[in-house]
Amino acid sequence: MSVMGRVALVTGGAQGIGRAVVEALLRSGAKVSVVDINQSCGDVCKSELDAEFGGDNCAFIQCDVTDGHALRDAFQKTVELFGRLDIVINNAGINNEKNWEKTIDVNLTSLIKGTYLGLEHMSREHGKRGGTIVNVSSMAAFLHSPHQPVYTATKHGVIGFTRAMADASILGNYGVRINALCPAFVDTPLLQSVEDEDNMGKFIKFKEDFKRSMDKFGVLQPSLIAEGMMTLITDPSLNGAVMKITCSKGIHFHTYEPMST
Ligand SMILES: NC(=O)C1=CN([C@@H]2O[C@H](COP(=O)(O)OP(=O)(O)OC[C@H]3O[C@@H](n4cnc5c(N)ncnc54)[C@H](O)[C@@H]3O)[C@@H](O)[C@H]2O)C=CC1
Numbered sequence: 001m002s003v004m005g006r007v008a009l010v011t012g013g014a015q016g017i018g019r020a021v022v023e024a025l026l027r028s029g030a031k032v033s034v035v036d037i038n039q040s041c042g043d044v045c046k047s048e049l050d051a052e053f054g055g056d057n058c059a060f061i062q063c064d065v066t067d068g069h070a071l072r073d074a075f076q077k078t079v080e081l082f083g084r085l086d087i088v089i090n091n092a093g094i095n096n097e098k099n100w101e102k103t104i105d106v107n108l109t110s111l112i113k114g115t116y117l118g119l120e121h122m123s124r125e126h127g128k129r130g131g132t133i134v135n136v137s138s139m140a141a142f143l144h145s146p147h148q149p150v151y152t153a154t155k156h157g158v159i160g161f162t163r164a165m166a167d168a169s170i171l172g173n174y175g176v177r178i179n180a181l182c183p184a185f186v187d188t189p190l191l192q193s194v195e196d197e198d199n200m201g202k203f204i205k206f207k208e209d210f211k212r213s214m215d216k217f218g219v220l221q222p223s224l225i226a227e228g229m230m231t232l233i234t235d236p237s238l239n240g241a242v243m244k245i246t247c248s249k250g251i252h253f254h255t256y257e258p259m260s261t
Pocket residue numbers: 011012013014015016017018035036037038041063064065066091092093094106136137138139182183184185186187188189190191
């Protein structure tokens with residue numbers, strides 16, 4: 001599927017992985033709505049993207065994804081601005097073991113809301129023409145990081161939810177492909193949260209072990225994550241897929257055994 005002329009909404013799109021994905025989409029001819037809580041970062045992002053890709057191709061919508069009404073408005077505004085919606089990237093995420101309830105709210109609850117809103121705007125069930133959703137999980141879902149138990153739980157949850165919804169989409173003939181992306185460590189501002197007790201909470205005492213884990217597994221560049229993301233967005237054969245991206249194996253897929261009776 002070509003993304004030329006298609007419309008995408010990317011949560012957490014103002015920096016890091018989200019920003020790299022926004023740029024990849026714009027480069028391929030999509031129009032993109034950047035939905036992010038950070039007004040100043042979003043303003044800088046918007047002016048830089050306007051300079052590179054032209055002013056009519058991208059919008060910044062300031063929105064806290066945990067505010068259900070604001071998130072609904074962000075979807076609506078995207079459709080009003082660009083006339084349609086084809087691609088939803090639920091990417092916004094935080095690492096906060098101290099305020100772990102907020103981590104569940106941002107990383108899982110809001111991602112579920114974003115998926116349901118995406119379906120309202122794209123599913124054949126709602127009289128729409130179909131589309132694609134990618135939910136951002138993490139390799140933490142496979143390595144159950146002892147430095148981030150709640151973060152890890154949210155990323156497991158993202159995979160379970162995504163795979164169940166992908167099956168629902170087939171059963172319900174939604175015409176929407178739903179996939180998950182699991183990067184290992186990526187060089188973004190999120191990595192700085194390892195230094196901060198306000199984020200790590202009582203697990204700050206494992207900080208050095210955490211850093212050893214980053215040294216061991218390496219740190220990826222956001223551009224590679226955007227490359228994997230574009231495959232999930234454009235490959236029509238992918239639904240319920242769980243893409244992993246690691247330094248050792250690059251872009252690859254997790255395989256599941258078929259369910260036995
Ligand atoms: N950086 C890494 O090592 C890895 C990151 N991930 C996941 O990738 C996704 C993106 O992470 P990064 O780009 O690394 O993080 P980042 O911190 O660089 O960027 C996250 C973006 O999300 C926005 N955001 C945070 N809370 C929000 C909220 N309540 N409402 C709206 N926007 C909000 C931030 O303002 C920021 O622009 C997250 O889901 C993260 O869990 C997964 C694996 C590894």
